[in-house]
Amino acid sequence: MFKQMTPLLAGLALFSSLAVAQESITETITVETEEATPVKTLTIGDKAPTIKDITWLKGKGVEAFKPGDSYVVECWATWCGPCIKGIPHLTKLQKQYKGKIKIMGIAIWQEGDDRLAKVTDFVKEQGDKMDYTVGIEKDNSIANNWMKPAGQNGIPCAYLVDKDGRIAWIGHPGSIDPVLESYTAGSWDVATFAVEYRKQQENEKFMEQMSRKVQEAMAKNEPGKAIEILDEVIAKNPDMSSVKYSKFMIMLSTDEYARQAYTFGEELLMDNWDNAQMLNSLSWSVLTDPPVKYRDLDFAIKAAERANNLTDGEDASILDTLARAWFDKGDFKRAIELQEKAIATAPDGQMKDELKQTLEKYVTAQPKVG
Numbered sequence: 339m340f341k342q343m344t345p346l347l348a349g350l351a352l353f354s355s356l357a358v359a360q361e362s363i364t365e366t367i368t369v370e371t372e373e374a375t376p377v378k379t380l381t382i383g384d385k386a387p388t389i390k391d392i393t394w395l396k397g398k399g400v401e402a403f404k405p406g407d408s409y410v411v412e413c414w415a416t417w418c419g420p421c422i423k424g425i426p427h428l429t430k431l432q433k434q435y436k437g438k439i440k441i442m443g444i445a446i447w448q449e450g451d452d453r454l455a456k457v458t459d460f461v462k463e464q465g466d467k468m469d470y471t472v473g474i475e476k477d478n479s480i481a482n483n484w485m486k487p488a489g490q491n492g493i494p495c496a497y498l499v500d501k502d503g504r505i506a507w508i509g510h511p512g513s514i515d516p517v518l519e520s521y522t523a524g525s526w527d528v529a530t531f532a533v534e535y536r537k538q539q540e541n542e543k544f545m546e547q548m549s550r551k552v553q554e555a556m557a558k559n560e561p562g563k564a565i566e567i568l569d570e571v572i573a574k575n576p577d578m579s580s581v582k583y584s585k586f587m588i589m590l591s592t593d594e595y596a597r598q599a600y601t602f603g604e605e606l607l608m609d610n611w612d613n614a615q616m617l618n619s620l621s622w623s624v625l626t627d628p629p630v631k632y633r634d635l636d637f638a639i640k641a642a643e644r645a646n647n648l649t650d651g652e653d654a655s656i657l658d659t660l661a662r663a664w665f666d667k668g669d670f671k672r673a674i675e676l677q678e679k680a681i682a683t684a685p686d687g688q689m690k691d692e693l694k695q696t697l698e699k700y701v702t703a704q705p706k707v708g
Contacts, residue, residue, distance in 0.1 A: 379487050379489075380483075380484065380487035380488040380505065381505070381508075381532070382505055382531055382535045383504055383505065383528055383529075383532055384504060384505050385503060385504055386403055386497070386499045386503050386504060386505055387483040387484055387487070388479070389401070389403060390402070390479070391475065391476040391477060392444060392473040392474070392479065393454065393473055393474050393475075393476060394471065394472070394473040395458055395461050395472050396468070396470075396471060396472040396473075397442075397472060398471060399442070399471060400442070403499055403503040405501065405502065406501050407440065407501065408439045408440070408498070408499065408500055408521070409439065409440045409441075409498075409499040410431075410439055410440070410441045410496055410497070410498055410499070410511075410514070410518075411442055411484070411496065411499060412441065412442065412495070412496040412497075412511050413446045413480060413485060413496070414443050414444070414446070415446060415447050415448055415493055416445065416448065416457055416460045417448075418494065420493075420494060421493055424494055424512055425443075425464060425468050426467055427511065427512065428441055428443060428468075428470055428511060429467060431515070432470040435522065438522055439518065439521075441470040442473065443468070443470060443472045443473075444473050444474065445457045445472075445473070446474075446475050446478070446485065447481060448474060453474070454474060488508055489542075494510065494511050494512075495508070495509070495510065495511075496509060498517060500521075500528070504528075506521065506526060506528050507526075507528075544571075544574065545575075548568075548570065548571045551567045552567050552568065552584075561588050561589075561592045561594070561595065562594070562595075564588055565588060568581055568584055568585040569585070579606070579609065579610060579616060582602075583606070583619075583620070586599055586602055587623060587627065589602065590629070590630045590632065591627075591631065592631065596630070596631035596632040597632050600634050600637055603620075604637075607620065607640070607641055607644075611644065614645040614648040614649050614656060615645070617644050617648075618641070618642060618645040618656045620641050621638040621641035621659050621660075621663060622642075622659045624637060624638040624641075625638050625662050625663055625666060626662070633666070635663060635666055635667045638663045638666075639660070639663045639664065639667065642659045642660040643660060645659070645660075652683055653683070654680045654681075654683040654684035654689065654690075654693065655680075657676050657677070657680035657683060658676075658677065658693055660676050661675075661676035661680060661696075664676065665700055670700060670703065670704035670705070671704075673700050674700050674704070677693065677696060677697040677700055680693050681693045681694055
């Protein structure tokens, strides 16, 4: 399905992945021998690791970082949905900063004997949409020398390498725009970000601890305890919507908290009132997530209507969500109209085919006249 993962699954996956990530970090950077062994780390201000062991598939690759030049090294994979979604953004940035910053997308964590062919074919299929330098790591060179030492366990992940060959920034490529703007203007403060980055890492450790507690509570069928833990996380990270989503969806999955969950849901909705994709995901989960005990259709419509207005009625996925909300509400005519708009807006392919199948269900389900 083209729909994104629901907040309940996404939120719980977040905590699960954080716990797994902690195990991975420990196994990777902590080496126990008879003598003390320094822990290999990579952080802001450090010299960028080697870039040699790469098979370059598109554009002009590099064997080393040239003094005076700046680079963005982005780690991605063909199986990573967010990575693929971000390809046009990187293409846009490369055009914007042509001659100033070289953007290089390097595929990591690819599996199988056909991984080189798979990535090569993918890059060819992307064509001009992936208009920057692209390669694939050899022998986990980037995973082992960049990702693990930096404590990065999720992709996409980007690194800004400055003119001195040092790491000036690490983060999600979707949030790199203001960084590049500041960097090219000569106002990027590496020292200040280094302090912020350390705080981020400390917070991640806290999140990892909380993730384990949430998993334990859910495994014991103690949603109340899980909610208490999430409240503690939210108190420390009030702007982290994914955690609030987790709390909301856990509440909806229990008989005890389901109906009162929408009071908190309204707060969550307002927090994301200008975020169309978050509103769409919230509405879709209320409508379709299997564990939900009580579905407030008016709430779902409110979220989807706002998302649709924010996107000027031109996002097929959001139109599909809104159509589903009105269908469940019993307004078949409105649902059919919206679904037809979704089909007209969607690109050719699997998404459009699935939208058509849904439309057929709506047409078949509507009451017969006469």
